[in-house]
Amino acid sequence: MAENYPNTNMPGSNMDPYNYQMNFEHLDFFDFTDWKKDDLELIVSGYPESQNYDAFNFGGSSSYHEDLNGIAASGDGRSGRENKETTKKVAFKTRSEIEILDDGFKWRKYGKKMVKNSPNPRNYYKCSVEECPVKKRVERDKDDPRYVVTTYEGIHNHHSPSQH
DNA sequence: CGCTTTTGACCCGCGC
DNA sequence: GCGCGGGTCAAAAGCG
Numbered sequence: 663m664a665e666n667y668p669n670t671n672m673p674g675s676n677m678d679p680y681n682y683q684m685n686f687e688h689l690d691f692f693d694f695t696d697w698k699k700d701d702l703e704l705i706v707s708g709y710p711e712s713q714n715y716d717a718f719n720f721g722g723s724s725s726y727h728e729d730l731n732g733i734a735a736s737g738d739g740r741s742g743r744e745n746k747e748t749t750k751k752v753a754f755k756t757r758s759e760i761e762i763l764d765d766g767f768k769w770r771k772y773g774k775k776m777v778k779n780s781p782n783p784r785n786y787y788k789c790s791v792e793e794c795p796v797k798k799r800v801e802r803d804k805d806d807p808r809y810v811v812t813t814y815e816g817i818h819n820h821h822s823p824s825q826h
Numbered sequence: 827c828g829c830t831t832t833t834g835a836c837c838c839g840c841g842c
Numbered sequence: 843g844c845g846c847g848g849g850t851c852a853a854a855a856g857c858g
Contacts, residue, residue: 771830771831771832772851773832773833773849773850773851774831774832774833775848775849775850778847784848784849786850790829790830
């Protein structure tokens with residue numbers, strides 16, 4: 663973790679965990695045919711250019727958990743290694759210059775890949791908490807480099823690292 | 827000193 | 843059966 667926060671107003675201790683509110687008003691669906699799977703929720707949120715990342719304050723908000731649980735508690739046959747639990751993918755499309763948006767959790771990057779259909783790499787993150795099976799996938803938009811698509815996978819079974 | 831990042835290799839599923 | 847695309851691991855380095 664180096665300079666993840668260039669010069670943005672990163673909510674460090676000024677964030678309001680209970681005052682979070684996602685701007686899901688701008689629901690613009692693009693040509694994400696590949697994304698429009700049966701179990702993929704694509705959420706596009708457009709932020710005002712001169713706004714900070716307050717809207718991304720997931721920090722331990724119970725509402726966030728409920729919401730995420732509702733959509734993330736569906737079925738996804740991930741017959742992989744550990745547990746084929748129900749995992750849901752949620753894609754957030756956000757307008758931002760940086761792809762590392764602080765959502766209140768600590769992420770550890772475990773991989774980077776170059777997708778063939780895009781000149782931009784795709785980053786893979788995982789929650790630093792042991793018991794947290796949540797994965798995160800960050801990718802830039804192919805046509806709109808100003809947009810970042812963050813795909814969350816799984817449910818947090820713990821609150822913010824600093825919360826509680 | 828601990829933890830994250832980094833990068834290449836490996837693995838897996840699916841299509842041809 | 844092999845190849846491609848995508849996803850994950852793992853060893854070493856970097857940085858706070």
